[in-house]
Amino acid sequence: xxxxxxxxxxxxxxxxxxxxxxxxxxxxxxxxxxxxxxxxxxxxxxxxxxxxxxxxxxxxxxxxxxxxxxxxxxxxxxxxxxxxxxxxxxxxxxxxxxxxxxxxxxxxxxxxxxxxxxxxxxxxxxxxxxxxxxxxxxxxxxxxxxxxxxxxxxxxxxxxxxxxxxxxxxxxxxxxxxxxxxxxxxxxxxxxxxxxxxxxxxxxxxxxxxxxx
Amino acid sequence: xxxxxxxxxxxxxxxxxxxxxxxxxxxxxxxxxxxxxxxxxxxxxxxxxxxxxxxxxxxxxxxxxxxxxxxxxxxxxxxxxxxxxxxxxxxxxxxxxxxxxxxxxxxxxxxxxxxxxxxxxxxxxxxxxxxxxxxxxxxxxxxxxxxxxxxxxxxxxxxxxxxxxxxxxxxxxxxxxxxxxxxxxxxxxxxxxxxxxxxxxxxxxxxxxxxxx
Amino acid sequence: xxxxxxxxxxxxxxxxxxxxxxxxxxxxxxxxxxxxxxxxxxxxxxxxxxxxxxxxxxxxxxxxxxxxxxxxxxxxxxxxxxxxxxxxxxxxxxxxxxxxxxxxxxxxxxxxxxxxxxxxxxxxxxxxxxxxxxxxxxxxxxxxxxxxxxxxxxxxxxxxxxxxxxxxxxxxxxxxxxxxxxxxxxxxxxxxxxxxxxxxxxxxxxxxxxxxx
Amino acid sequence: xxxxxxxxxxxxxxxxxxxxxxxxxxxxxxxxxxxxxxxxxxxxxxxxxxxxxxxxxxxxxxxxxxxxxxxxxxxxxxxxxxxxxxxxxxxxxxxxxxxxxxxxxxxxxxxxxxxxxxxxxxxxxxxxxxxxxxxxxxxxxxxxxxxxxxxxxxxxxxxxxxxxxxxxxxxxxxxxxxxxxxxxxxxxxxxxxxxxxxxxxxxxxxxxxxxxx
DNA sequence: AATGAATGAGGCTTCATTCAT
DNA sequence: AATGAATGAAGCCTCATTCAT
Numbered sequence: 070x071x072x073x074x075x076x077x078x079x080x081x082x083x084x085x086x087x088x089x090x091x092x093x094x095x096x097x098x099x100x101x102x103x104x105x106x107x108x109x110x111x112x113x114x115x116x117x118x119x120x121x122x123x124x125x126x127x128x129x130x131x132x133x134x135x136x137x138x139x140x141x142x143x144x145x146x147x148x149x150x151x152x153x154x155x156x157x158x159x160x161x162x163x164x165x166x167x168x169x170x171x172x173x174x175x176x177x178x179x180x181x182x183x184x185x186x187x188x189x190x191x192x193x194x195x196x197x198x199x200x201x202x203x204x205x206x207x208x209x210x211x212x213x214x215x216x217x218x219x220x221x222x223x224x225x226x227x228x229x230x231x232x233x234x235x236x237x238x239x240x241x242x243x244x245x246x247x248x249x250x251x252x253x254x255x256x257x258x259x260x261x262x263x264x265x266x267x268x269x270x271x272x273x274x275x276x277x278x279x280x281x282x
Numbered sequence: 283x284x285x286x287x288x289x290x291x292x293x294x295x296x297x298x299x300x301x302x303x304x305x306x307x308x309x310x311x312x313x314x315x316x317x318x319x320x321x322x323x324x325x326x327x328x329x330x331x332x333x334x335x336x337x338x339x340x341x342x343x344x345x346x347x348x349x350x351x352x353x354x355x356x357x358x359x360x361x362x363x364x365x366x367x368x369x370x371x372x373x374x375x376x377x378x379x380x381x382x383x384x385x386x387x388x389x390x391x392x393x394x395x396x397x398x399x400x401x402x403x404x405x406x407x408x409x410x411x412x413x414x415x416x417x418x419x420x421x422x423x424x425x426x427x428x429x430x431x432x433x434x435x436x437x438x439x440x441x442x443x444x445x446x447x448x449x450x451x452x453x454x455x456x457x458x459x460x461x462x463x464x465x466x467x468x469x470x471x472x473x474x475x476x477x478x479x480x481x482x483x484x485x486x487x488x489x490x491x492x493x494x495x
Numbered sequence: 496x497x498x499x500x501x502x503x504x505x506x507x508x509x510x511x512x513x514x515x516x517x518x519x520x521x522x523x524x525x526x527x528x529x530x531x532x533x534x535x536x537x538x539x540x541x542x543x544x545x546x547x548x549x550x551x552x553x554x555x556x557x558x559x560x561x562x563x564x565x566x567x568x569x570x571x572x573x574x575x576x577x578x579x580x581x582x583x584x585x586x587x588x589x590x591x592x593x594x595x596x597x598x599x600x601x602x603x604x605x606x607x608x609x610x611x612x613x614x615x616x617x618x619x620x621x622x623x624x625x626x627x628x629x630x631x632x633x634x635x636x637x638x639x640x641x642x643x644x645x646x647x648x649x650x651x652x653x654x655x656x657x658x659x660x661x662x663x664x665x666x667x668x669x670x671x672x673x674x675x676x677x678x679x680x681x682x683x684x685x686x687x688x689x690x691x692x693x694x695x696x697x698x699x700x701x702x703x704x705x706x707x708x
Numbered sequence: 709x710x711x712x713x714x715x716x717x718x719x720x721x722x723x724x725x726x727x728x729x730x731x732x733x734x735x736x737x738x739x740x741x742x743x744x745x746x747x748x749x750x751x752x753x754x755x756x757x758x759x760x761x762x763x764x765x766x767x768x769x770x771x772x773x774x775x776x777x778x779x780x781x782x783x784x785x786x787x788x789x790x791x792x793x794x795x796x797x798x799x800x801x802x803x804x805x806x807x808x809x810x811x812x813x814x815x816x817x818x819x820x821x822x823x824x825x826x827x828x829x830x831x832x833x834x835x836x837x838x839x840x841x842x843x844x845x846x847x848x849x850x851x852x853x854x855x856x857x858x859x860x861x862x863x864x865x866x867x868x869x870x871x872x873x874x875x876x877x878x879x880x881x882x883x884x885x886x887x888x889x890x891x892x893x894x895x896x897x898x899x900x901x902x903x904x905x906x907x908x909x910x911x912x913x914x915x916x917x918x919x920x921x
Numbered sequence: 922a923a924t925g926a927a928t929g930a931g932g933c934t935t936c937a938t939t940c941a942t
Numbered sequence: 943a944a945t946g947a948a949t950g951a952a953g954c955c956t957c958a959t960t961c962a963t
Binding site: 242249250276277 | 323324326408411412448453458459460464467474482483485486489490492
Binding site for chain 3: 748749750752753834837838874875878879881882884885886888889890893900905908909911912915916918
């Protein structure tokens with residue numbers, strides 16, 4: 070592991086995984102430490118032995134908890150994507166019928182998730198390609214659902230004449246991108262809180278779609 | 283190499299490297315094929331032998347042209363970042379003094395670069411962390427310069443009262459993100475041309491900073 | 496490995512390592528077989544795979560026991576030097592205060608060690624330069640201590656008028672050399688026993704320093 | 709090449725090869741630089757490219773002068789052994805019939821050769837085993853002849869009653885060893901000149917064989 | 922005489938994984 | 943649940959050597 074090559078991807082973060090998603094004992098520790106290492110060095114750059122060492126066990130012992138390294142990554146990506154989807158859906162459900170309010174709610178949730186769990190988000194977006202195809206399919210499905218939630222908001226707002234976008238899919242791409250990249254530069258020592266960033270980005274999204282604010 | 287795991291990151295692309303940046307002969311071929319493979323499988327997922335095989339030489343022969351695998355990556359990242367910077371600067375120089383025109387020009391260049399050389403852009407953004415620190419420093423400097431060009435436009439437009447942004451750095455982050463992510467989803471078979479995408483994203487950027495359009 | 500180039504350095508030997516210094520199991524076997532091969536072909540001429548094959552395991556398995564090839568060499572050199580030092584010190588302690596008796600004791604121990612463990616001695620003297628500097632320091636310290644033991648005997652004998660040498664350091668060099676080279680030509684099929692050689696060389700040393708015998 | 713591992717074998721020396729033995733031009737330079745590098749890092753530790761670089765040419769160009777790396781080593785070993793033999797024989801011829809004077813002459817020549825060309829001597833004694841068998845045979849013949857010259861002196865002196873040794877072969881081994889090891893510790897910055905060392909060691913040899921001095 | 926490019930062989934090492942304990 | 947030992951595959955890289963230029 071390249072110790073001199075640290076933190077070019079992501080600064081230190083304390084909360085790694087959403088509460089309630091982490092298993093007990095070694096199983097959970099493996100997940101957190103794998104996340105930390107995958108975020109820092111990439112999936113290929115962190116070995117089973119590295120992870121085990123962080124946990125305080127030996128490499129072989131990891132296999133008492135996960136059948137393979139890919140299973141660990143898959144679980145992380147699943148947790149990340151599901152948490153992200155859940156938050157967006159919950160935000161949307163609470164937002165009421167007004168398209169602008171919906172957009173604000175969804176973008177806030179999207180951005181917030183990436184700022185609150187940046188390691189999870191970085192791994193989810195940067196290490197997807199390391200996941201064998203059989204693991205990727207259901208996770209990509211979740212991702213597509215998340216995107217669809219946002220796309221539907223944009224489309225509906227456009228149809229209702231509240232938004233004005235030349236190309237809904239490009240608007241989706243642009244708005245989604247803002248949030249995704251947050252995970253790559255946000256660190257807890259940033260002078261803005263995740264909430265503040267989420268608020269500003271929600272405003273950006275509204276402007277982007279031409280909503281009156 | 284995970285053959286079943288192909289193309290989850292990026293679709294096929296024809297032009298890999300900016301003209302004039304590619305050396306002649308094997309040296310240039312190594313660069314292109316490494317780019318293709320790094321984009322597809324990641325730096326760690328593509329071996330020297332894989333690259334050599336694409337070029338039609340043996341692994342050991344790669345070392346007649348580059349002293350290490352990291353040097354190949356470094357050259358790709360340097361080309362990518364310098365081309366990106368050059369385009370943004372050229373666009374800015376041609377744009378005249380009007381902030382909105384400047385923003386449009388810079389964002390178009392930014393987006394266009396990511397759509398025209400998506401592999402280079404993907405590798406530049408996703409494999410930076412694989413580069414040993416001694417190679418990274420000068421490249422990160424170029425990256426910072428590129429960002430500064432855009433940030434200065436945003437700040438000046440804001441000071442002149444042409445733009446209205448609550449937080450110039452967040453605006454930069456948002457606008458930059460849009461373009462960066464283009465490389466991850468754009469493919470030549472997209473129904474939009476790079477120009478069209480660049481135009482729409484430039485419009486998004488203008489809206490985002492509150493410029494009258 | 497150059498099979499036609501065998502045994503130009505040293506003839507076959509049965510006991511390789513001092514008893515009590517060899518670890519159990521594969522760890523110990525690796526040490527003995529590495530010693531045999533390093534003595535025969537040099538450090539650079541014996542590969543990890545060669546060693547592993549002699550042990551009956553695969554190359555990768557060597558790394559379950561030693562973190563690198565250099566560590567194996569370092570352990571061999573450490574054992575060799577420490578055993579040598581220990582024997583010389585023990586001999587000196589048992590020799591009483593008389594300089595000539597001390598010289599005889601020390602030289603006998605010195606020669607005996609080289610004749611009894613010729614492979615260890617050959618490797619210790621011929622492969623030192625292959626050891627990375629960080630490993631070499633403590634070992635060279637032991638070597639210096641061994642030399643000092645002999646030098647002190649020579650000096651004291653000279654000061655007491657029992658010996659008569661023009662240059663104590665050269666006497667040390669000459670006497671030490673006799674013993675060191677024994678490892679390069681002595682083989683168990685020699686018509687002399689190690690004891691006999693040690694006795695004769697002790698006599699030579701006495702003559703060399705001008706002690707009355 | 710391990711730059712931090714320098715000079716653990718031998719200190720810096722200016723004259724590398726006996727005058728008249730070095731070919732002109734690149735051919736000679738290759739020989740000297742190979743000697744320097746083989747002495748420092750061992751035959752296996754110095755590559756053809758390393759040698760070429762010291763000479764100021766490329767690795768491939770070495771093959772315009774020597775058909776293989778082994779040929780370079782062979783030439784060095786041949787030069788070293790022949791020079792050594794020639795000096796011993798010349799010394800013996802000039803010494804007259806008196807055994808003690810013969811011994812002094814031969815030992816002086818032996819020691820002097822090792823102190824004046826320590827690199828050649830180190831390589832000759834430490835890298836012999838790296839030489840393929842077909843090259844080694846004639847060189848070992850020369851070595852045997854050199855030894856015989858000294859052994860014959862010892863035997864004759866003993867038969868004539870001038871010397872008194874319990875075992876002529878062991879006396880040879882001891883006396884030869886003194887000289888051989890000189891190459892490993894002697895450096896031009898030593899406070900003794902090669903002549904002084906040769907004189908002292910000749911005296912040691914006389915004492916060792918029990919010659920009246 | 923020298924070189925750039927290429928190569929086959931091989932070196933050390935890491936890694937995910939297995940299995941008996 | 944954990945471990946030490948082992949392994950096959952593979953990775954990066956070095957090396958002596960060849961050959962056309």
